Amino acid sequence: MQKIKVSVDGVVFGYFEKSALHILLIQRNIEPFKGKWALPGGLVHDDEDLDAAVLRELQEEAGIRPDFLEQLYTFGKVDRDPRNRVISVVYFGLVNPSYHKLHADTDAADARWFSIDQLPELAFDHEAIFEKALSRLRTKIQYEPIGFNLLNTEFPFSDLEDLYQTIIGESIDRRNFRKKIMSYGLLDETNKIRKEGSGRPGKLFKFNKEKYQSLAEKGFYFEIK
Amino acid sequence: MQKIKVSVDGVVFGYFEKSALHILLIQRNIEPFKGKWALPGGLVHDDEDLDAAVLRELQEEAGIRPDFLEQLYTFGKVDRDPRNRVISVVYFGLVNPSYHKLHADTDAADARWFSIDQLPELAFDHEAIFEKALSRLRTKIQYEPIGFNLLNTEFPFSDLEDLYQTIIGESIDRRNFRKKIMSYGLLDETNKIRKEGSGRPGKLFKFNKEKYQSLAEKGFYFEIK
DNA sequence: CCAAAAGTGTTGGAAGTACACCCATGA
DNA sequence: TCATGGGTGTACTTCCAACACTTTTGG
Numbered sequence: 001m002q003k004i005k006v007s008v009d010g011v012v013f014g015y016f017e018k019s020a021l022h023i024l025l026i027q028r029n030i031e032p033f034k035g036k037w038a039l040p041g042g043l044v045h046d047d048e049d050l051d052a053a054v055l056r057e058l059q060e061e062a063g064i065r066p067d068f069l070e071q072l073y074t075f076g077k078v079d080r081d082p083r084n085r086v087i088s089v090v091y092f093g094l095v096n097p098s099y100h101k102l103h104a105d106t107d108a109a110d111a112r113w114f115s116i117d118q119l120p121e122l123a124f125d126h127e128a129i130f131e132k133a134l135s136r137l138r139t140k141i142q143y144e145p146i147g148f149n150l151l152n153t154e155f156p157f158s159d160l161e162d163l164y165q166t167i168i169g170e171s172i173d174r175r176n177f178r179k180k181i182m183s184y185g186l187l188d189e190t191n192k193i194r195k196e197g198s199g200r201p202g203k204l205f206k207f208n209k210e211k212y213q214s215l216a217e218k219g220f221y222f223e224i225k
Numbered sequence: 226m227q228k229i230k231v232s233v234d235g236v237v238f239g240y241f242e243k244s245a246l247h248i249l250l251i252q253r254n255i256e257p258f259k260g261k262w263a264l265p266g267g268l269v270h271d272d273e274d275l276d277a278a279v280l281r282e283l284q285e286e287a288g289i290r291p292d293f294l295e296q297l298y299t300f301g302k303v304d305r306d307p308r309n310r311v312i313s314v315v316y317f318g319l320v321n322p323s324y325h326k327l328h329a330d331t332d333a334a335d336a337r338w339f340s341i342d343q344l345p346e347l348a349f350d351h352e353a354i355f356e357k358a359l360s361r362l363r364t365k366i367q368y369e370p371i372g373f374n375l376l377n378t379e380f381p382f383s384d385l386e387d388l389y390q391t392i393i394g395e396s397i398d399r400r401n402f403r404k405k406i407m408s409y410g411l412l413d414e415t416n417k418i419r420k421e422g423s424g425r426p427g428k429l430f431k432f433n434k435e436k437y438q439s440l441a442e443k444g445f446y447f448e449i450k
Numbered sequence: 451c452c453a454a455a456a457g458t459g460t461t462g463g464a465a466g467t468a469c470a471c472c473c474a475t476g477a
Numbered sequence: 478t479c480a481t482g483g484g485t486g487t488a489c490t491t492c493c494a495a496c497a498c499t500t501t502t503g504g
Binding site: 002005006046047049073074078085087089 | 229271272302310314
């Protein structure tokens with residue numbers, strides 16, 4: 001009789017303008033690792049699909065529902081949980097934090113955004129899980145337009161530049177980047193303008209998801225860099 | 226108390242020269258789906274890592290040990306197994322069939338290669354799993370040099386061409402393809418020649434894995450098409 | 451008028467694509 | 478000598494990379 005338990009965990013990335021990338025962590029209020037920070041997650045119910053389980057856990061532990069969510073990898077080393085054998089199906093999500101207020105709920109003492117370069121010590125093998133998610137994000141943002149899930153629905157071009165620079169971690173030529181993105185015709189211009197801060201105000205754009213999907217079906221590939 | 230069981234399955238691709246791509250299937254000799262063809266796999270032992278479990282199952286059910294093996298996706302829909310809730314961590318593998326003779330062993334009545342365009346009806350959701358694996362193979366072969374695992378260690382250039390054409394499913398310009406591959410400097414020329422069949426014999430090449438790995442660490446990207 | 455960010459074009463080089471002929475072998 | 482597949486070069490086009498000045502706004 002098999003004794004393995006199945007859990008799900010979520011690595012949810014959020015981006016705060018002109019700042020580092022963040023991930024969502026919860027503070028455990030049960031043993032083991034009580035008091036430590038960890039990725040939100042928990043055991044899958046017997047009558048619940050895996051996707052549903054992550055959505056539920058994210059809801060319960062942080063009150064959040066990501067705009068983008070997909071399966072990342074399944075971690076199953078024998079000793080990754082000190083109590084029992086637990087394998088974890090990990091999902092990778094993106095949200096715009098300004099649209100989602102966190103509230104820790106069941107099972108979590110607290111839920112917070114942490115800058116990825118100032119993470120606390122994490123429970124279990126969550127450090128390794130995070131690394132894998134980050135590397136997936138870095139790769140994937142270069143060939144699928146998923147970055148828009150991290151921005152406001154209407155954003156100035158410079159937000160997009162900053163986002164890519166932050167995630168990829170190198171500086172990009174503004175002019176070439178803009179030309180490339182624009183050439184895909186996936187951004188609709190709004191007639192709004194952002195006038196925050198100093199300098200010339202920028203036009204706001206909107207990502208046209210429908211257009212991307214119809215192009216993608218015809219074999220179009222998004223690609224940056 | 227959670228009742229979910231954890232299994233692993235493997236989608237193992239094999240390539241037979243000048244022929245379609247094949248996958249390895251086993252014939253079930255227990256219910257459910259007794260007598261039907263299915264992907265090799267089975268329940269994970271309590272004290273066994275996931276990778277070890279797939280390797281064991283492939284060994285037990287087909288007597289095979291793939292040259293390349295990596296995790297593909299975890300399938301966990303509630304009703305995918307008629308008996309109990311079973312989630313399956315699926316791996317995706319590549320072998321050169323001429324180096325591995327199949328022999329069905331424990332749990333399997335038979336093990337055979339099937340051409341991917343003449344697959345029998347499959348047990349469980351294995352059809353969907355296969356589709357996902359195939360699409361991963363098609364994508365991945367274009368940006369990682371994994372195709373060499375499907376060929377003989379020493380192969381004439383035309384085998385590589387055929388392989389890519391078979392997998393991607395469109396015809397490639399021989400001259401440009403060769404130029405591209407050669408430009409990476411990852412193929413070592415042997416001084417052997419293949420004289421099978423008619424026509425001018427071709428030189429045999431060997432993929433230089435070490436060289437690829439050292440380049441990859443320095444940020445080199447393999448890319449075809 | 452100064453500071454700050456937005457907006458825009460041109461040019462040279464590299465890489466990709468299209469394309470056709472000669473070569474070595476066995477029958 | 479013919480049929481079969483192996484081996485190679487060139488010209489055109491497209492894409493990418495490098496690069497700097499002008500515009501709009503607020504203070």
